[in-house]
Amino acid sequence: MEFAVRTWSAGARLGSLQLAAGLQVETPGLLLLTRKGLPAFIPPDLLQNLHPDARACQVTPLHFLESPNATTVAKAGGLHKLVSLTGFGMVAVARDSLMDESNGEGSSKMGASFETSSGRRVVGPAKYMEVVNAFKPDLWVSLPDEVPSWVAEKRNRLSVDRTLQWLDQCLSLQPAEYGNRCLGVVVGSTSLDERIRSAEQTATRNVAGFSLGGFGLGEDAAQRAVQMEAVLTKLPKEKVRHVSGIGLPEEILQAVGAGIDVFDSIYPFMLTKGGYAMTFPLNMENSQRSFDSEPTGEELARSGGDSAKINLRSVAYRLDNAPLVIGCKCYTCRKHTRAYINHLINTHEMLAQTLLEIHNTYHYLEFFKAIRHSIKLDKFHDFRNWFTSTRQKSGTPSPSKSRQ
Numbered sequence: 001m002e003f004a005v006r007t008w009s010a011g012a013r014l015g016s017l018q019l020a021a022g023l024q025v026e027t028p029g030l031l032l033l034t035r036k037g038l039p040a041f042i043p044p045d046l047l048q049n050l051h052p053d054a055r056a057c058q059v060t061p062l063h064f065l066e067s068p069n070a071t072t073v074a075k076a077g078g079l080h081k082l083v084s085l086t087g088f089g090m091v092a093v094a095r096d097s098l099m100d101e102s103n104g105e106g107s108s109k110m111g112a113s114f115e116t117s118s119g120r121r122v123v124g125p126a127k128y129m130e131v132v133n134a135f136k137p138d139l140w141v142s143l144p145d146e147v148p149s150w151v152a153e154k155r156n157r158l159s160v161d162r163t164l165q166w167l168d169q170c171l172s173l174q175p176a177e178y179g180n181r182c183l184g185v186v187v188g189s190t191s192l193d194e195r196i197r198s199a200e201q202t203a204t205r206n207v208a209g210f211s212l213g214g215f216g217l218g219e220d221a222a223q224r225a226v227q228m229e230a231v232l233t234k235l236p237k238e239k240v241r242h243v244s245g246i247g248l249p250e251e252i253l254q255a256v257g258a259g260i261d262v263f264d265s266i267y268p269f270m271l272t273k274g275g276y277a278m279t280f281p282l283n284m285e286n287s288q289r290s291f292d293s294e295p296t297g298e299e300l301a302r303s304g305g306d307s308a309k310i311n312l313r314s315v316a317y318r319l320d321n322a323p324l325v326i327g328c329k330c331y332t333c334r335k336h337t338r339a340y341i342n343h344l345i346n347t348h349e350m351l352a353q354t355l356l357e358i359h360n361t362y363h364y365l366e367f368f369k370a371i372r373h374s375i376k377l378d379k380f381h382d383f384r385n386w387f388t389s390t391r392q393k394s395g396t397p398s399p400s401k402s403r404q
């Protein structure tokens with residue numbers, strides 16, 4: 001694994017992440033969401049040609065505690081082979097843990113409790129790393145003890161200590177022949193002191209990069225910006241930085257502006273599941289022309305949409321022969337109309353989700369591409385201001401009040 005920062009613009013950085021030979025992800029970039037290693041609604045064959053930047057996936061080790069388990073994945077030759085995604089990058093990211101020091105493995109008697117199909121299950125570093133190692137991932141994130149923003153200071157301190165202990169144990173279980181592919185997790189919730197302590201301590205470990213945990217758990221957007229910037233100043237600039245749990249376009253811009261390189265997000269999946277298509281503007285130069293041809297904010301609101309998305313369940317699209325987004329080059333927009341997708345939804349055809357997910361993933365990846373372009377031109381500040389102002393003009397709520 002290699003990572004290099006090429007240039008900076010208003011706090012944002014343009015870089016490249018080499019996950020394997022011939023497998024390069026431009027940053028800021030996106031890891032595609034998977035469930036048990038499978039991209040949501042999209043078969044691997046379609047994923048190959050979805051977008052040039054659809055190159056790497058996020059996968060959750062905790063989905064492989066039972067069936068298929070680590071032994072099955074190992075016998076298949078790793079996760080890439082099992083899910084037919086050879087040629088794609090795989091990044092193992094664990095979330096949703098509830099630490100429990102009364103159970104678990106190892107001398108620390110500390111484990112993390114996870115929801116599985118057969119009830120809650122407690123695992124420790126040995127079990128977690130058994131699954132991670134079976135994956136043969138291109139990168140993996142150590143297991144964090146993430147806590148919500150409202151927990152007491154004492155519990156928050158414990159979260160930082162536990163996350164560091166887990167990191168040390170997991171690193172000792174990493175096979176030497178794979179090299180260093182671990183991203184150490186920085187936690188600390190809403191406490192600036194604890195976040196800084198977590199960052200400084202994690203930076204002393206032999207890790208390939210960092211993952212900022214504990215975001216997207218109810219914190220205020222303004223507070224998040226302060227915390228991110230405080231943490232990132234304590235981390236070495238030459239190493240890659242990842243964050244989970246944030247996905248609204250304004251949130252992505254905020255994190256990019258703080259210096260985050262890699263994201264994974266449930267945002268496109270949630271829009272698809274709700275019958276929505278992303279429509280937010282991507283091109284600062286042509287924005288006026290595209291806005292002139294689009295419905296007003298009031299018209300969108302009446303059909304359940306807003307300036308970021310349209311609701312394909314709405315009767316407003318029953319006879320609409322336009323593509324989801326005029327000018328979009330994704331497979332769905334080149335081949336199909338809003339009316340067709342509205343009809344698929346109304347007849348409960350699963351093809352509706354496939355076509356929406358193709359567009360939503362493509363549009364989201366184009367958003368990251370536009371961000372990178374603005375950094376390259378040293379116009380990230382202008383791009384962010386333009387994007388935010390166009391959304392505010394249409395009455396879109398701020399990220400802190402609006403969740404996907």
Ligand SMILES: [Zn+2]
Nearest residue numbers: 328330333359
């Ligand atoms: Zn499209």
